[in-house]
Amino acid sequence: MINTSALREKPTLTGExxxxxxxxxxxxxxxxxAGLDEEVRRLTGTHRQITYAEAREWCETRADRADRLDLAITDAANGRYLGELSLYGVASENESAGYRIALSAIGFTGQGLGREATQLVLEYAFEKVGLHxxxxxxxxFNMRAIAVYRSCGFSVEGRLRDALLWEGRRxxxxxxxxxxTGFRAG
Structure with missing residues (x-):
């Protein structure tokens, strides 16, 4: 049974x-x-740059959404913004949800921060929200992210062939x- 209040509450989750x-x-x-950074856009397959007004509206409306969880990833020591993540597409009847994460490419990749953020949100998703x-x-092509996801217990279930056309290549x-049952906590 999904605990929808765990999505409405918008928690703060702290790691090391x-x-x-x-x-x-x-x-x-x-x-x-972060949305202007070419590497972030390539890794997320985002062709269109959002406008500042769209970014402001997105950030202003996340607290109102009871059907998803959108969190900023910040540095635990100084509060600096490192990126964002979401649990979305929550299907209560199937106890499942989608996950996405985007770290700012400016100096924050390759340090284990995405892995820690993913572990924190998965622990919350399974233990508090009640997802299966x-x-x-x-x-x-995002081998670093694939390795992080595998280290957290994710398995490849399928392949969407030629799903992204980026700079002339599919x-x-x-x-x-x-x-x-397969989640591996930190």
Whole structure:
């Protein structure tokens, strides 16, 4: 049984190096800047740059959404914005949800921060929300992310051939998922 109040509450989750806080208006500038970064856009397959007004509206409306969880990833020591993540597409009847994460490419990749953030949100998803399955899509060229997801218990379940056309080249997307019974906490 899904605990929908765990999605409405917008928790703060703290690890050793990252702190996940509700995505809010104060994150607008950093969220917008991350969306302009070419590497972030490539890794997420985002062709269109969002406008500042769209970024502001997104950050302002996340607290109102009872059907999903959008959190800013911040540095636990100084509160600096590192990226954002979401549990979305929650299917209560199937006890499942989608997951996405985007770290700002400016100096924050390769440090284990995404792994820690993913572990924190998965623990919350399985223990507090009551999910059984969390799934995601990742582009096959993003080997670093695939390794992180595997280390958290995700397995490849399928391949979407030629799902992304980026700068004239086609790339596959992998469908990965982790079950409550396969989750590996930090």
């Amino acid at each position: 190096r990252v702190r996940l806080v509700p995505l809010a208006p104060e994150h607008t500038d950093a969220y917008f800047a 399955r969390v799934w995601l899509y990742v582009y096959a 790339h596959d997307a992998l469908l990965m998922a982790v079950l409550r």
